[in-house]
Amino acid sequence: MAFREEVRAWLEENCPPSMRTPMPEEEQVWGGRRAEWRNPDSKIWMERAAAKGFTAPLWPQNYGGAGLTKEEAKILAQEMARIRARPPLLSFGIWMLGPVLLEFGNEAQKKEHLPKIAKGEIRWCQGYSEPGAGSDLAGLQTKAEDKGDHYLVNGQKIWTSYADKADWIFCLVRTDKSKKHDGISFLLIDMDDKGVETKPIRLISGASPFCETFFANVRVPKENLVHDLHKGWTVAKRLLQYERNAISDFRGDIITSGGGAMEDVAKDYCGEEKGAVADGAMRDAVSAHKMESHAFGLTLRRVQEEAKAGGPTAATSILKYFGAEHNKRRFELLLEMMGMEALGWEGQSFSDSQLATARNWLRSKGNSIEGGTSEIQLNVIAKRVLGLPD
């Protein structure tokens, strides 16, 4: 109780009023050396939260976190939600790299990198996929050769999210060609180093959130190797778990907050009759979709509850797959309801939300590819959970 009041009072005093409004995409805070501040309050809010450790509530205090218990972190999240506070810092460092550094990193690595992540000083990106290694990630070929005091890195990564805006990259590299999984290592690379280059990729939505990243004779100090040599696959798999959790958590948020709008869109675009969507078939489709959201939301809650009690969490395995497919269905349904008006590309003839629907519809197609394709997710369920043979 005391903690809740303390947090409430702190938020009241420190969260600027403009940070308690819905966050437009261009005001998202990702930190880093090249951070841009469209709204100066964002910077104040991030710095205040970081000083308190609230950007990484569960991390120990000596690494820039707040050292909260899970229970306290939940209270913090509830109190922030209560005043509709924006997240002070969005970060792959916090969601993905930090947790594995805490588990596999050495003391020097934790001291060097974690505080900078929590303070938003360094922005990280992920170097996993390669042109020839997608679903079969362990087929990666970017190589790191042992040159005595450093590794020499050569190769190419692809789908590196926001690499053009990031400062450092965590990479999977091949350190032994004679083995597949056991020849991979996990390396941290400063993107300011000589020989690192990035090139944005234009997507079907018109946006370029992903890049190609090239490494040409990049010298990486040996102290940047995380965990043992050739043991990078262990780290990589754990990081993917954190990534999938972050994605499905994020999606849960979207569904709970945005789910209410579907029926309004249906009424607006397909007509309303005595308070009901006039088109019976459309009404049935919207209802089916909302019920699916509802069921998925309840499953998220169940998984959290079961995990907290240390019980079985087999349902976790379905979240990434089902969430991705559900979100794609959502946008297809929006397109059906909105007709041609969801297919405008740009210009004054369309509203912002109509234009956003078109772009987000196209963006959603990536949901079932990124972070493990739907097909791979189903393979994982079949093998790990259902015990079906190879």
Add this chain to the structure above:
Amino acid sequence: MAFLLSEEHGLLRETAAQFFQDHMPVSHLRALRDAGEGEAFDGNLWKKMAELGFAGMMIPEDYGGTGFGALGMGLVFEEAGRRLSPSPLFATSCVSAEAVNHAGSEAQKKAHLPKIAAGERIFAPAFDEGARHAPYAVSCEARRGRGGFTLRGRKRFAPDGGAADWLIVSARTSGEKDDKRGITLFLFPSDARGVERVSLSMADSRGMADIQLEDVALGEDSVLGELDRGGEILSRVLDVSRIALASEMLGAARELFERILAHMKERRQFDQPIGSFQALKHRAAEMFCQIELGHSVVWDGLSALEEGRDDVAQMASLAKARMSEALRHITNEAVQLHGGMGMTDELDMGLFMKRARVQAQLYGDGRFHRARYARLGGF
């Protein structure tokens, strides 16, 4: 939200699982079916279920029940669903017990609830009049006369209608067909003068009957709940029953899925287990998703009942719709994945499939509940 089982509930589940496995496995339903004419359930086993407290699980202890609560009820239905166990558990101890307990007068509760809990009186709820569920489309008419009512009309597809000692019938006392207002529930013995029952032989081999009412004369004391307000009682009673059916369907889905997985691991073609084929693995993983989502909605539906939440109606529709659709899919897959053998009567797949379609139609299928969910959500 009660997604985690207490020790007490864990024990109840074990007891139920053991009982249905020992006494009413699928072969029990098969034997009743093959015996042809006769009861659709075994009266002696029903007595045993009463001894275990299952018959009175929805009835407060004051009236001789065991008051397991909603979650306890759900667990028992889930286990019964796994074995396709036929008994008056649904029609008598869920639908009718809830109707009497929820709307009955003190005298009615005293007269009926202890009998239900003891397994001594079988009830049939007779709400529908057509082939598709429509609880307020009531044409059956109850005209007021001296000292009571005269019922006239035809009720259809009443579960356990043939075996029932007593009936609960919805009839119109005012308003037009389809009005929720103006419906009244009546509680009376099935051998009352003017009642004619026609037992129906259904695909799932469970008991069901059409009930013809020809000027059935009833006293004032046969009204259950308030006059003209039967529609509201029905909503409540049907929602409890829908969540119970969804629990039963969840049990059937789990059982079938386990059998499918076992078959996929054992059956070999092209020198390998068929479960190693990716096309089949993905179908299995899809079914797993359906079951996990079903688990979430059924248990939250039971929690909504247990906690007396105000979203019971939404949850009932969500659970009933989802399980109806999921079980349709899984029963179809069960036959297909068992190949030619899945088509034979020797395997149980067909029994699950037939039961699943009756369960889906009973008190509203997916389509019905999607429309209702939309109405409840204001669209």
